Amino acid sequence: MTLLFEQLLNGLQFGTMIFLIAAGLTLVFGIMGVINLAHGSLYMIGAFVAATAAGRGAPFVAAVAAGAVAAGLAGIVMEVVVIRRLYRREHLDQVLATFALILIANDGVSMIWGKVPLPVDVPAALHGAVPLGGFAYPAYRLVLIAAGLLVALGLYLLISRTRLGMLIRAGATHRETVAALGVDIARLNTVVFGVGALLAGLAGALLAPIIAVQVGMGEQILILTFVAIVVGGLGSIRGAFVGALLVGLVDTLGRAYLPVVLKPVARPELADSLGGGLSAIAIYLLMAIVLVWKPRGLFPAGSR
Amino acid sequence: MLVALPAVAGALHQPFWVNAATRIVIFALAAVSLDLIVGYGGMVSFGHAAYFAAGAYTVGILAQSGIDSAPLAWLAAVAVSALLALVVGALSLRTSGIFFIMITLAFAQMVFFLLVAVKAWGGNDGLPLPSRAVLPGVDLRDAGVLYYVCLTLLVGFVAFAAQLVESRFGIVLRGARNNERRMLALGFPTFRYKLVAFVVAGAGAGLAGALYAEFARFVSPDMASWSRSGELLVMVILGGMGTLAGALFGTAALVGLESLLSGFTEHWMLPLGAILLVVVLFAKRGLYGWIAGRLDG
Numbered sequence: 383m384t385l386l387f388e389q390l391l392n393g394l395q396f397g398t399m400i401f402l403i404a405a406g407l408t409l410v411f412g413i414m415g416v417i418n419l420a421h422g423s424l425y426m427i428g429a430f431v432a433a434t435a436a437g438r439g440a441p442f443v444a445a446v447a448a449g450a451v452a453a454g455l456a457g458i459v460m461e462v463v464v465i466r467r468l469y470r471r472e473h474l475d476q477v478l479a480t481f482a483l484i485l486i487a488n489d490g491v492s493m494i495w496g497k498v499p500l501p502v503d504v505p506a507a508l509h510g511a512v513p514l515g516g517f518a519y520p521a522y523r524l525v526l527i528a529a530g531l532l533v534a535l536g537l538y539l540l541i542s543r544t545r546l547g548m549l550i551r552a553g554a555t556h557r558e559t560v561a562a563l564g565v566d567i568a569r570l571n572t573v574v575f576g577v578g579a580l581l582a583g584l585a586g587a588l589l590a591p592i593i594a595v596q597v598g599m600g601e602q603i604l605i606l607t608f609v610a611i612v613v614g615g616l617g618s619i620r621g622a623f624v625g626a627l628l629v630g631l632v633d634t635l636g637r638a639y640l641p642v643v644l645k646p647v648a649r650p651e652l653a654d655s656l657g658g659g660l661s662a663i664a665i666y667l668l669m670a671i672v673l674v675w676k677p678r679g680l681f682p683a684g685s686r
Numbered sequence: 687m688l689v690a691l692p693a694v695a696g697a698l699h700q701p702f703w704v705n706a707a708t709r710i711v712i713f714a715l716a717a718v719s720l721d722l723i724v725g726y727g728g729m730v731s732f733g734h735a736a737y738f739a740a741g742a743y744t745v746g747i748l749a750q751s752g753i754d755s756a757p758l759a760w761l762a763a764v765a766v767s768a769l770l771a772l773v774v775g776a777l778s779l780r781t782s783g784i785f786f787i788m789i790t791l792a793f794a795q796m797v798f799f800l801l802v803a804v805k806a807w808g809g810n811d812g813l814p815l816p817s818r819a820v821l822p823g824v825d826l827r828d829a830g831v832l833y834y835v836c837l838t839l840l841v842g843f844v845a846f847a848a849q850l851v852e853s854r855f856g857i858v859l860r861g862a863r864n865n866e867r868r869m870l871a872l873g874f875p876t877f878r879y880k881l882v883a884f885v886v887a888g889a890g891a892g893l894a895g896a897l898y899a900e901f902a903r904f905v906s907p908d909m910a911s912w913s914r915s916g917e918l919l920v921m922v923i924l925g926g927m928g929t930l931a932g933a934l935f936g937t938a939a940l941v942g943l944e945s946l947l948s949g950f951t952e953h954w955m956l957p958l959g960a961i962l963l964v965v966v967l968f969a970k971r972g973l974y975g976w977i978a979g980r981l982d983g
Contacts, residue, residue: 670792
């Protein structure tokens with residue numbers, strides 16, 4: 383029972399981090415109609431900059447902030463130089479152009495930082511574990527969950543309560559009308575893209591101590607993120623949140639329990655390898671089932 | 687292609703060039719099959735590497751269990767990948783646009799992780815082939831001979847594809863790409879047409895995968911990875927989709943650029959990415975369209 387609870391927390395932690403990345407990706411798709419495969423590269427940049435700052439002795443909070451800001455700036459450059467030209471293009475062109483951006487970002491990062499993973503320490507104050515009635519859970523992971531939920535709440539308030547949020551919602555459904563009302567859509571796009579990049583960088587920086595900071599890390603999580611926003615319904619923040627938690631939970635619980643479930647029917651080593659494979663497959667199965675059942679995802683946004 | 691023949695014949699004593707040419711021919715077969723559905727059917731599959739891998743693994747597994755008759759193994763590879771495409775296509779074609787891109791990616795990822803998980807097929811390490819298959823009267827162990835076999839199959843498939851896209855079937859397929867509702871209203875069951883095209887494309891990729899397994903004498907889950915699917919799409923779009931010549935051109939350009947740039951520098955992905963970016967942003971109809979436009983005007 384405590385194991386289940388611990389695994390649920392792990393899934394929640396993974397899900398909230400996926401949400402940080404998914405939020406920007408789904409907004410960019412909802413408002414600009416762009417599929418950005420290079421979103422994972424922004425996450426990678428956030429992790430690398432935070433790792434470097436932490437390695438040079440910066441306090442952890444400052445290092446995380448540096449990673450997020452660096453990713454945000456990289457995102458703004460990316461939008462102004464490349465993404466802006468893709469708004470009116472077919473999805474196919476967008477896939478290809480942002481695929482090219484991945485190649486450039488990965489090679490650029492490996493030129494600067496090399497191919498060896500960068501080590502990052504969990505900040506000293508969060509080294510321990512917190513007793514949660516019956517078992518102890520790593521403090522740092524609890525902070526990740528809290529940070530993820532806090533950002534989700536902040537994003538919800540930003541979108542539902544502020545002027546910028548109103549423009550974002552309007553831009554997603556009635557782009558021409560918003561432009562006709564005198565809103566500078568180009569600037570709105572850049573701002574949204576920058577915020578999305580910042581959040582992706584934040585996720586990378588926060589995860590840096592518990593994952594391998596290396597070239598290619600962006601693509602691993604990018605696909606999971608796409609699964610999350612497709613399951614949730616493209617362009618919808620609420621959908622991205624639900625989708626991200628679903629992906630986090632299904633992936634984590636699958637990894638923990640599928641080998642156990644398979645034990646009685648298969649030899650131990652087979653159960654382990656097959657369970658590992660099947661749990662990796664589980665989230666894609668989830669996506670395929672959702673799409674076959676609801677071809678536009680669980681919470682389709684707008685009418686586009 | 688006619689240009690490639692004498693050049694390769696002259697270079698037969700240089701294994702590097704024969705190998706590079708064989709890679710180009712094999713990937714061109716996969717790219718042409720993908721172009722059938724992307725360019726002519728408007729179905730952007732982001733999981734075409736799965737059928738390539740299905741064909742390759744079929745040959746690999748058969749070779750492991752001692753079946754080394756080339757016609758048998760290659761037919762089995764085509765059948766397995768066509769069957770996989772039938773299942774995936776039947777489910778995926780319920781969606782369209784970006785969702786189709788994502789669901790085909792999801793199925794390819796399932797294949798990828800399945801190949802990683804099954805230890806009997808080598809898991810992550812892949813599966814070496816004990817020897818190349820035996821084709822009666824032809825010595826496939828010779829690199830030059832293997833190249834000509836691959837080239838023959840490529841020419842055959844391109845001829846078949848060219849027939850197909852100009853046939854009534856191809857016209858209906860293009861009609862469905864341009865305006866599906868109109869084709870439905872005209873009484874064409876577009877779903878069935880698209881599914882058949884999807885299966886033909888999967889079979890073509892499976893044949894390419896089978897040839898690659900023979901060529902490399904090795905199969906690995908990497909063949910089904912999403913970046914491999916992305917590369918196949920790049921080949922199609924780089925050359926200019928919806929033209930079979932474009933798919934050939936794009937494959938030669940990408941594989942050629944990779945070989946060329948990796949000879950100069952370890953960091954060849956950066957210039958390759960930059961070139962790709964320029965082509966997408968400024969040459970809208972791909973390299974082939976750009977060159978053809980130059981020649982016309």
